[in-house]
Amino acid sequence: MTDKVRAKKHLGQHFLKDEEVAEKIADTLVLKGYKNILEIGPGMGMLTKYLLKKPVTTYVCEIDRDSVAYLKANFLQLSDKILEKDFLKYDLTETFKEEPFAIIGNFPYNISTQIVFKTLEMRDQIPEFSGMFQKEVAERICASHGSKTYGILSVLTQVFYEAEYLFTVPPEVFDPAPKVNSGVMRLTRKENYTLPCDEKLFFRVVKTAFQQRRKTLRNSLKTFNLSDNLKEDTIFGLRPEQLSVQRFVELTIKIANDSIQTQ
Structure with missing residues (x-):
């Protein structure tokens, strides 16, 4: 040895x-x-x-x-x-x-x-x-x-x-x-580990939300320039730790669709 x-x-x-x-x-x-x-x-x-x-x-x-x-x-x-x-x-x-x-x-x-x-x-x-x-x-x-x-x-x-x-x-x-x-x-x-949303956007949403974890998503995600219509969605009244992983995926899809509609 x-x-x-x-x-x-x-x-x-x-x-x-x-x-x-x-x-x-x-x-x-x-x-x-x-x-x-x-x-x-x-x-x-x-x-x-x-x-x-x-x-x-x-x-x-x-x-x-x-x-x-x-x-x-x-x-x-x-x-x-x-x-x-x-x-x-x-x-x-x-x-x-x-x-x-x-x-x-x-x-x-x-x-x-x-x-x-x-x-x-x-x-x-x-x-x-x-x-x-x-x-x-x-x-x-x-x-x-x-x-x-x-x-x-x-x-x-x-x-x-x-x-x-x-x-x-x-x-x-x-x-x-x-x-x-x-x-x-x-x-x-996971058996299905492909994201049904844009991966870069998902990472950005998660990181931005938790950077101000005490705020509601309506306030922490302001930089995404969300439409007033989307901000009325009840999910935006929650704080990030209240969202499951699946709900973060759903949130990302909502934000992606919103940006398409507001262009």
Whole structure:
């Protein structure tokens, strides 16, 4: 065994040291609809070793050179499956072409939401996603409408994926221990994940609405120059957290039709 890797603060590294938790996270993947897994930020392979037991091909994406050297020395079966890349900048089609793959990981807190957004962009190829986040972020992604944590991330994720909060992980199972609890969640792509409305407009409506979440939609969506007729619709008397994902889709369609009629 090569020397252990020291966690680097600037990379947001917190190495998992609990075997039971690692195995439990590996088991969150259902393994349907794909033959490849990509683990982000494997570190010293605590989660990786359980993924390698699965009947799929495991790839790992790791930016830390020390961790890459450790993995190459200790996981010979990974030798040609280590992507020494920045996940957020790397074009994953170079590795997977058009093949579907799942994403899993004990994600660095500082880029976890960006990992989710990249997954949404590549949703055609990613039927399943699971992993560990800061607890608050995992809860926000999985939140239902009506809750205080429901927001932009919840809607933009749940319009394409079913989101499930699975379990909470305490700080002491990491080295070094973070100051907060972690949460493991799973995203399962919906059977019908194509939007029946303009995607750019949908993202704009959701983001604009939640930027002033305490206001009613009538006030927060003023920049869309809505017709007086549309503003009388009862949906505009609601605040954004009161709208389900489906109602945000309906709202976007109403706004799109309104702009066509007022041109």
